[in-house]
Amino acid sequence: MREQEMAETQLIGKIAKIFDEAKNSNATHHRKLKELSAVRSKSPSLHQFSAAFARTLTPLFQIQKRTASVERVVRFVSAFASARDPNDAVASDEFLEGFLKFLLVGAAAANKTARFRACQIISEIILRLPDDSEVSNELWDEVIELMKSRAVDKVPLIRTLAVRALSRFANDAENSDILDLFLEVLPLEQNPEVRKTIVLSLPASNTTSQLIIDCTMDVSESVRKAAYCVIANKFPLHSLSIKQRTIILQRGLADRSLAVSKECLKLMTDQWLAKCCNGDPIELLKYLDVETYESVGESVMESLLRAGLVNLDDGQSMRQYVLPASTNERIEGDLADFSASIQLMEPEVSLYWRTVCKHLQMEAQAKGSDAAATTGTEAAVYAAEASDNNDLLDKSLPETVFDYIDLVKAHIDAGANYHFASRQLLLLGEMLDFSDATIRKVASSFVQDLLHRPLEHEVDDEGNKVVIGDGINLGGGRDWAIAVARLARRVHSATGELEEVILGVVEELARPCRERTADFMQWMHSLAVTGLLLENAKSFHFELLHSLLLPGAKHVHLDVQRIAVRCLGLFGLLEYKPSEELLKQLRISYVKGPSPISTVACKALFDLGMWHGPQEVDRAMGLNFSTQLQEDNMPASPVNFSDTDGDLNIQLLDLLYAGFMTNNWGTAQENDESESVQAVLGEGFAKILLLSEKYPSIPASFHPLLLSKLIILYFSDESKDLQRLKQCLSVFFEHYASLSANHKKCLSKAFIPVIRSMWPGINDHSGGSSYMVSNMRKRAVQASRFMLQMMQTPLYVKETEVEDDNGCKTSQQVIDGSEQPSVECGEEGLAIRIATEDNIGNQDT
Numbered sequence: 001m002r003e004q005e006m007a008e009t010q011l012i013g014k015i016a017k018i019f020d021e022a023k024n025s026n027a028t029h030h031r032k033l034k035e036l037s038a039v040r041s042k043s044p045s046l047h048q049f050s051a052a053f054a055r056t057l058t059p060l061f062q063i064q065k066r067t068a069s070v071e072r073v074v075r076f077v078s079a080f081a082s083a084r085d086p087n088d089a090v091a092s093d094e095f096l097e098g099f100l101k102f103l104l105v106g107a108a109a110a111n112k113t114a115r116f117r118a119c120q121i122i123s124e125i126i127l128r129l130p131d132d133s134e135v136s137n138e139l140w141d142e143v144i145e146l147m148k149s150r151a152v153d154k155v156p157l158i159r160t161l162a163v164r165a166l167s168r169f170a171n172d173a174e175n176s177d178i179l180d181l182f183l184e185v186l187p188l189e190q191n192p193e194v195r196k197t198i199v200l201s202l203p204a205s206n207t208t209s210q211l212i213i214d215c216t217m218d219v220s221e222s223v224r225k226a227a228y229c230v231i232a233n234k235f236p237l238h239s240l241s242i243k244q245r246t247i248i249l250q251r252g253l254a255d256r257s258l259a260v261s262k263e264c265l266k267l268m269t270d271q272w273l274a275k276c277c278n279g280d281p282i283e284l285l286k287y288l289d290v291e292t293y294e295s296v297g298e299s300v301m302e303s304l305l306r307a308g309l310v311n312l313d314d315g316q317s318m319r320q321y322v323l324p325a326s327t328n329e330r331i332e333g334d335l336a337d338f339s340a341s342i343q344l345m346e347p348e349v350s351l352y353w354r355t356v357c358k359h360l361q362m363e364a365q366a367k368g369s370d371a372a373a374t375t376g377t378e379a380a381v382y383a384a385e386a387s388d389n390n391d392l393l394d395k396s397l398p399e400t401v402f403d404y405i406d407l408v409k410a411h412i413d414a415g416a417n418y419h420f421a422s423r424q425l426l427l428l429g430e431m432l433d434f435s436d437a438t439i440r441k442v443a444s445s446f447v448q449d450l451l452h453r454p455l456e457h458e459v460d461d462e463g464n465k466v467v468i469g470d471g472i473n474l475g476g477g478r479d480w481a482i483a484v485a486r487l488a489r490r491v492h493s494a495t496g497e498l499e500e501v502i503l504g505v506v507e508e509l510a511r512p513c514r515e516r517t518a519d520f521m522q523w524m525h526s527l528a529v530t531g532l533l534l535e536n537a538k539s540f541h542f543e544l545l546h547s548l549l550l551p552g553a554k555h556v557h558l559d560v561q562r563i564a565v566r567c568l569g570l571f572g573l574l575e576y577k578p579s580e581e582l583l584k585q586l587r588i589s590y591v592k593g594p595s596p597i598s599t600v601a602c603k604a605l606f607d608l609g610m611w612h613g614p615q616e617v618d619r620a621m622g623l624n625f626s627t628q629l630q631e632d633n634m635p636a637s638p639v640n641f642s643d644t645d646g647d648l649n650i651q652l653l654d655l656l657y658a659g660f661m662t663n664n665w666g667t668a669q670e671n672d673e674s675e676s677v678q679a680v681l682g683e684g685f686a687k688i689l690l691l692s693e694k695y696p697s698i699p700a701s702f703h704p705l706l707l708s709k710l711i712i713l714y715f716s717d718e719s720k721d722l723q724r725l726k727q728c729l730s731v732f733f734e735h736y737a738s739l740s741a742n743h744k745k746c747l748s749k750a751f752i753p754v755i756r757s758m759w760p761g762i763n764d765h766s767g768g769s770s771y772m773v774s775n776m777r778k779r780a781v782q783a784s785r786f787m788l789q790m791m792q793t794p795l796y797v798k799e800t801e802v803e804d805d806n807g808c809k810t811s812q813q814v815i816d817g818s819e820q821p822s823v824e825c826g827e828e829g830l831a832i833r834i835a836t837e838d839n840i841g842n843q844d845t
Contacts (some may be wrong), residue, residue, distance in 0.1 A: 022076040023069040078124030123165035156191035167201030192220030204234035232267040237276040285348035301355035342410035350424035364389035426483040567606025606684035613698040681726040704749035737790040
C-alpha cells in the first residue's frame with residue numbers, strides 16, 4: 001500500500017513538473033506533449049495516470065484570473081487530451097473519455113470558477129479534436145446537453161465558452177436543437193461577447209441569413225464586425241437576395257465605426273468584387289438593382305473609387321457609346337435625330353459613368369484648391385494631379401456637347417426602360433462647359449424640350465387619361481425634376497439667362513390655362529413644371545400664383561385641384577409673409593371643397609399656421625381680434641360648411657376647430673385610410689398642443705378645450721379605422737403630460753368636460769338602447785382611467801447649467817423648466833375638481 005502511494009506521488013510529481021515547464025512558454029509544448037505521452041505509456045495503468053493527472057490539474061479550477069501562464073497550461077492540457085497517439089490510439093481514446101467525464105463534473109459545479117475552467121477546457125478539446133477520435137455517442141450526448149445548459153448560465157464568460165464548444169455541432173442535422181438554441185438566445189442575449197460568439201458559430205442557411213444580417217445593426221461594434229465576417233466567409237453573393245445585398249452594403253459602408261466599415265469594404269472587394277465579379281464594378285452593380293437602390297449603388301462606387309479599385313486608365317470612355325462623327329455627318333447646331341448612331345446604356349453603366357465623372361471632377365477641384373493653398377514643389381504636385389484628373393474627366397465625357405445631347409435624347413426616346421439611364425445622363429450635364437454661345441443655344445433648346453415634354457399617361461377602360469408617375473413632379477418623379485432643374489441651371493446660370501427662360505416657360509404654360517383652353521393633361525403638366533419652378537425661381541412667384549395655382553385650385557377636375565392646393569401650401573411656406581389671396585383660396589378649399597381637397601387644404605393651413613404663426617396668418621387676412629374659442633359661448637358650428645356663401649372672416653384656429661363640428665367631410669380616401677379631415681385635424685392640433693410654448697398668442701383657455709376634443713376623438717368610433725391617427729395620438733398622449741406641469745394642469749381641467757361629453761344622459765347625450773348605453777359607460781370609464789394614468793406619469797427631467805461660486809458651470813437636473821408643480825397640476829387638484837363637480841350636482845338635485 002505504501003509503495004502504491006509512493007508511486008502515485010512520483011507520478012504526480014512528473015506531471016506537475018511538465019505542467020510547470022509548459023506554462024513558461026508555448027514553444028516547449030510540442031516537446032512536453034511527447035514527454036507526457038511517454039509518462040502515460042509507462043504508467044502502471046491508465047486509470048492510475050488519469051487519477052494523478054486529474055489531481056495535479058485540480059488547483060487550476062480555483063484560479064479565476066486569466067493570466068498568461070495559466071492560459072498556457074489550459075492550452076497544453078487541451079492539446080494533450082485531444083491529441084491521438086498513433087502508437088497507442090486506444091489509450092488516447094480511453095483517456096479522453098475519462099477526462100471528459102471528469103470535466104463534466106466541474107462544468108456542473110456550483111462554483112462559477114470551476115464551471116468556467118471546465119467549460120474552457122471542454123471547448124478547447126472539442127475545437128482541437130481530430131475527426132478520427134473514438135468517443136462514445138452517449139458521452140457526446142452528455143457533453144452536448146451540459147453545454148446547452150451552460151449556454152444560458154448566469155455568467156457571460158461561461159455562456160461564451162459553452163457556445164464556442166457547441167459551435168462544432170451546429171452544422172450537424174442530428175443536432176438541429178443546437179441551432180434552435182442559438183436562434184432562441186441570440187435576440188435575448190445582453191452580453192456583446194456572447195452575441196459575437198453566437199454569430200460566429202451560426203452556419204450558413206436560409207434560416208440564419210436574415211438573423212446574421214440583422215446583427216449588422218447591433219449596438220456593439222464587435223458584433224457588427226463579426227456579422228460582416230460571417231457573411232463574407234459563409235454566404236456567397238449569389239446566395240443572397242437583392243434586398244439583402246443592398247441592406248448589407250448600405251449599413252456597412254455607412255457604419256459609424258471605421259473598423260466595421262473596413263470589414264464591409266473587405267467583404268465587398270475581396271469576396272464579391274474579386275471572386276464573383278472578376279473585379280468588374282459594373283458587374284457588381286448588376287447584382288444590386290441600381291434602378292431600385294440607386295443610393296446603394298452610389299455608395300458602392302464612391303467606396304471603390306476612394307479605395308482606388310476602379311481602373312480609370314483602361315481606355316474606356318462614354319465616347320464608345322457615340323459613333324464617330326464621320327459615320328453621321330451633321331451641320332453645326334442641327335438637332336436632327338442621331339439615335340441610329342447611339343449605343344444605349346444599361347442602368348448600371350450609366351450610374352457607373354456618372355459616379356466616375358463626379359469623382360474625377362471633385363478630385364480635380366480638391367487638388368486644385370490644395371495647389372492654390374500651398375507653394376513650391378508641393379503646389380506643383382497638386383497642380384499636376386488636378387490636371388491629370390481633368391484630363392481623365394475630359395476623356396470620359398462625350399467629345400462634344402452635341403454628342404452629349406444626342407446621347408441623352410436617344411435614351412429618352414427609347415422609352416421607359418431607359419428612364420433611369422436618361423436621368424443619370426442629365427445629371428452628367430453639370431460637368432459640361434456651356435460658356436460658348438452656340439453650344440448654349442443648342443443646350444437651351446434641349447432644356448426647353450425637356451420642360452415642355454408632356455407627362456406620360458395611359459387611357460383606362462372608360463377613356464380617361466391616367467397620369468404615369470406621381471402626377472406632381474415633372475417627368476412623373478422628383479428625381480427627374482431635380483435632374484432637369486440642375487441641367488437648366490448649369491446651362492443658363494453662367495450668363496444670367498435662367499430667369500428669362502423660366503419666365504418664358506411660365507408664360508407659355510399659363511396662357512392656355514388662363515384662357516381656359518387647356519385640357520386635363522395640360523393642367524397636370526403645367527402644375528408639375530410649377531412645382532419645379534417654385535424651388536428654382538423665387539422671383540417669379542407672383543406669376544406662378546396668379547397664372548397657374550389659383551386657377552388650378554378652382555379647376556373642375558379633382559386631381560388638378562389637389563395638386564394646385566398642395567402647391568399653394570408649398571408656395572405659402574416659401575413666402576416671407578403669407579398672401580391674402582393664397583390664404584383665402586385655401587380656406588375656401590377647406591370649407592367648400594370635396595373631402596380629398598379639404599384634406600389637402602387642411603394640411604396646408606396647419607403647416608402655414610405652425611410655420612408663420614397663427615397670429616401672423618390671421619393678420620394677413622386682416623383679422624386682428626383675439627380668438628373667440630371659449631367652451632361656454634362657442635356656437636355649435638361657427639362656420640356653415642354647406643353654405644357656399646358662408647362667412648370666412650374668422651380666425652385660423654377657429655376655422656380649423658369648426659371642422660370637428662361638421663359631419664359633411666365624408667369618408668377617408670379609398671387608397672389611404674389615414675387621409676381624412678378628422679385625422680388631419682387631430683394630428684394638427686396635437687402638434688400645436690405639444691409645442692404650445694412656441695405659440696404664446698394662443699389663449700391658455702383654448703388648450704383644455706382642444707385636449708378634450710382629442711381625447712374624445714381617440715376613444716370614439718370615428719377613429720377606429722384611422723390607424724395613423726390612433727398611432728399619432730397614442731404617441732402624443734404618452735409624452736404630453738410628462739413634458740410640463742402646465743400640461744398636467746390642462747389635463748386636469750379637461751377631465752370633467754371629457755367625462756360629461758362621453759357619459760350617456762349628460763349634455764343632451766342620449767344613449768339609445770341599453771347595449772349602447774353600457775358600451776358608452778365602459779368607454780367613459782376607460783377614458784377616465786387613461787387620463788388618470790397620464791396625470792400619474794412623472795415629469796421628464798431636464799438638465800440646466802448652474803454657475804457655482806468659482807465661476808464653473810455644472811449641470812443640474814430639475815423637473816420641468818418652470819416652478820415646482822402646484823397642487824392644481826397633480827392628482828390632488830383633480831380630486832378637488834371631481835369633488836366640486838359632485839357637490840354642484842347634489843345641489844342641482
